[in-house]
Amino acid sequence: MANYRGQLFFLNREADTDKTFVYNTISATCRREGDIVIMVTSTGIASLVLDGGRTLHSRFKIPLDVLANSKSRFTKQSI
Numbered sequence: 468m469a470n471y472r473g474q475l476f477f478l479n480r481e482a483d484t485d486k487t488f489v490y491n492t493i494s495a496t497c498r499r500e501g502d503i504v505i506m507v508t509s510t511g512i513a514s515l516v517l518d519g520g521r522t523l524h525s526r527f528k529i530p531l532d533v534l535a536n537s538k539s540r541f542t543k544q545s546i
Contacts, residue, residue, distance in 0.1 A: 487516045494518055 476493060478486050494504045495518065506520040507527075514520035524531060528540040 491518050 476490070478489060480486055490506065494506055497504045504519070505526060506514075506517040507523045508514045508517065508520055509523055511522055514522050514525075523529065530537050530539075
């Protein structure tokens with residue numbers, strides 16, 4: 468993945484199409500090359516099958532009770 472810094476990968480396919488395999492393969496390749504990989508999903512079930520996966524709200528500390536003045540406690544150093 469050399470020379471591809473700051474990339475976002477989004478794969479939207481129907482169930483049982485090996486999305487998990489594709490994501491875990493991309494993740495392993497990037498990590499092997501020393502890149503930082505953050506795997507997030509919208510559901511807890513999906514996060515369980517991704518290597519190092521977490522839910523979006525858990526990883527970025529997004530409050531579940533979102534109000535007009537709610538803010539994430541996410542910082543670059545907290546990853």
